[in-house]
Amino acid sequence: MLTATIYENLSLLKDLGQKQLTVLIDPDKFDESKAEEFLKNLSEDVTYLFVGGSTVEATKTERTVAAIKRNSELPIIIFPGDYTQITEKADGLLFLSLLSGRNPEYLIEQQVKSVSRLKNSNLEIIPTGYILIDGGNESAVQRISNTKPMPQNNIEAIVNTALAGQFSGKQLIYLETGSGAINHVSLEIISEVNKALSIPLIVGGGIKNSTQLDAIYKAGADMAVIGTAFEKGTFQY
Numbered sequence: 001m002l003t004a005t006i007y008e009n010l011s012l013l014k015d016l017g018q019k020q021l022t023v024l025i026d027p028d029k030f031d032e033s034k035a036e037e038f039l040k041n042l043s044e045d046v047t048y049l050f051v052g053g054s055t056v057e058a059t060k061t062e063r064t065v066a067a068i069k070r071n072s073e074l075p076i077i078i079f080p081g082d083y084t085q086i087t088e089k090a091d092g093l094l095f096l097s098l099l100s101g102r103n104p105e106y107l108i109e110q111q112v113k114s115v116s117r118l119k120n121s122n123l124e125i126i127p128t129g130y131i132l133i134d135g136g137n138e139s140a141v142q143r144i145s146n147t148k149p150m151p152q153n154n155i156e157a158i159v160n161t162a163l164a165g166q167f168s169g170k171q172l173i174y175l176e177t178g179s180g181a182i183n184h185v186s187l188e189i190i191s192e193v194n195k196a197l198s199i200p201l202i203v204g205g206g207i208k209n210s211t212q213l214d215a216i217y218k219a220g221a222d223m224a225v226i227g228t229a230f231e232k233g234t235f236q237y
């Protein structure tokens, strides 16, 4: 029997209107010895795991993924801050282009550097347009990528950037205010981007409670990503 790919599943779930909750695990902050406890305590609503961070020591991502695999059957997707985080032990990879920025390093250079790791790999590669939006504080992505986030009030430019991603063949668009953001992406932005796109829409950064999460889903996000609030155990249901 043929098994659907991660992306086929995501597209199908979008069509069915089934929202997906993803937990972002930052290997830098993850204690592998507590993997079992952390994963056991996750809400049953969680359907995907992203692993990645802006600054991660060379082998830590691989060790983190291995520890998660031992304790969870959820699909693990690498969400890399850098090509060195790519590991074969995961199931998929968000092949990111930072479309909100104009730094060639994160538009194409990192992608070229990753090829030697990917060309003989079984990882499912998912082309993803990544759009950084101002979340009210300086994000690690902004600092590391040396790019500016898009202002929340420039909705037309954000919609056009997302559509430019779709027209260039991205399979996902990820709207991001950055880990630990004060503000999540506004509901108006999510709604307008969702109306314009036909591909699945991911929203992450600064989501702190279930009221915000429900509103984000209702506005049109197909998947929401939560890192900090689950990592610190502060998410309010």
Ligand code: 1GP
Pocket: 024, 176, 177, 178, 179, 180, 181, 203, 204, 205, 206, 207, 225, 226, 227, 228, 229
């Ligand atoms: C960051 O979107 C993710 O890439 C998650 O952000 O840590 O603020 O939940 P938080």
